[in-house]
Amino acid sequence: AQTVTQSQPEMSVQEAETVTLSCTYDTSESNYYLFWYKQPPSRQMILVIRQEAYKQQNATENRFSVNFQKAAKSFSLKISDSQLGDTAMYFCAFMLSGTSYGKLTFGQGTILTVHP
Amino acid sequence: GAVVSQHPSWVICKSGTSVKIECRSLDFQATTMFWYRQFPKQSLMLMATSNEGSKATYEQGVEKDKFLINHASLTLSTLTVTSAHPEDSSFYICSARDPGQGAYGYTFGSGTRLTVV
Numbered sequence: 244a245q246t247v248t249q250s251q252p253e254m255s256v257q258e259a260e261t262v263t264l265s266c267t268y269d270t271s272e273s274n275y276y277l278f279w280y281k282q283p284p285s286r287q288m289i290l291v292i293r294q295e296a297y298k299q300q301n302a303t304e305n306r307f308s309v310n311f312q313k314a315a316k317s318f319s320l321k322i323s324d325s326q327l328g329d330t331a332m333y334f335c336a337f338m339l340s341g342t343s344y345g346k347l348t349f350g351q352g353t354i355l356t357v358h359p
Numbered sequence: 360g361a362v363v364s365q366h367p368s369w370v371i372c373k374s375g376t377s378v379k380i381e382c383r384s385l386d387f388q389a390t391t392m393f394w395y396r397q398f399p400k401q402s403l404m405l406m407a408t409s410n411e412g413s414k415a416t417y418e419q420g421v422e423k424d425k426f427l428i429n430h431a432s433l434t435l436s437t438l439t440v441t442s443a444h445p446e447d448s449s450f451y452i453c454s455a456r457d458p459g460q461g462a463y464g465y466t467f468g469s470g471t472r473l474t475v476v
Binding site for chain 2: 276285286287288293295332334338340344345346347348349350351352354
């Protein structure tokens with residue numbers, strides 16, 4: 244079974260600064276995908292960024308980037324130039340390749356607060 | 360993009376009654392749907408996987424007689440919480456998979472907040 248661990252229950256950052264959210268996972272599989280989801284107060288799940296395990300290059304999406312360390316099974320999210328709208332709960336998630344497409348294992352979540 | 364409609368968005372029911380939550384894919388055929396449960400400020404936990412036309416596969420520890428899942432068509436899956444009790448109060452989220460879209464072909468519904476009084 245796969246597990247995902249987010250060791251930071253809460254984080255805070257000043258507007259315009261940079262913050263990094265941590266995530267580690269455990270799996271014996273080699274083909275998988277990793278995701279960061281944002282859940283604002285509306286509780287709608289919003290995909291922030293995704294990473295295919297077979298790709299060495301770290302994914303980036305505008306202000307969001309990841310540091311994917313496959314050997315260490317680490318997948319951290321960096322948010323640059325933080326904005327008030329980034330305030331939300333963030334989940335790291337794992338998905339196996341193949342027949343498990345769509346079946347996600349989530350970490351415990353990190354509540355991020357961006358202060359003006 | 361793909362749209363998944365989940366209804367109701369919130370529901371209050373009396374203890375002992377049953378409540379049904381619908382998850383509908385509006386513009387694609389979802390062969391597989393997933394049901395998650397989330398307690399306040401906690402993680403999403405997968406409850407079950409439903410495949411169209413067959414019985415749902417429940418995760419360990421989830422009572423299949425309590426949480427009835429039906430996936431009778433390629434666009435609709437329902438979760439029925441039977442004989443609900445206050446401890447069933449939670450946020451329930453579905454996601455639907457479009458098999459033609461590969462690894463990223465799944466979309467979340469907007470969730471249902473269930474309160475049992």
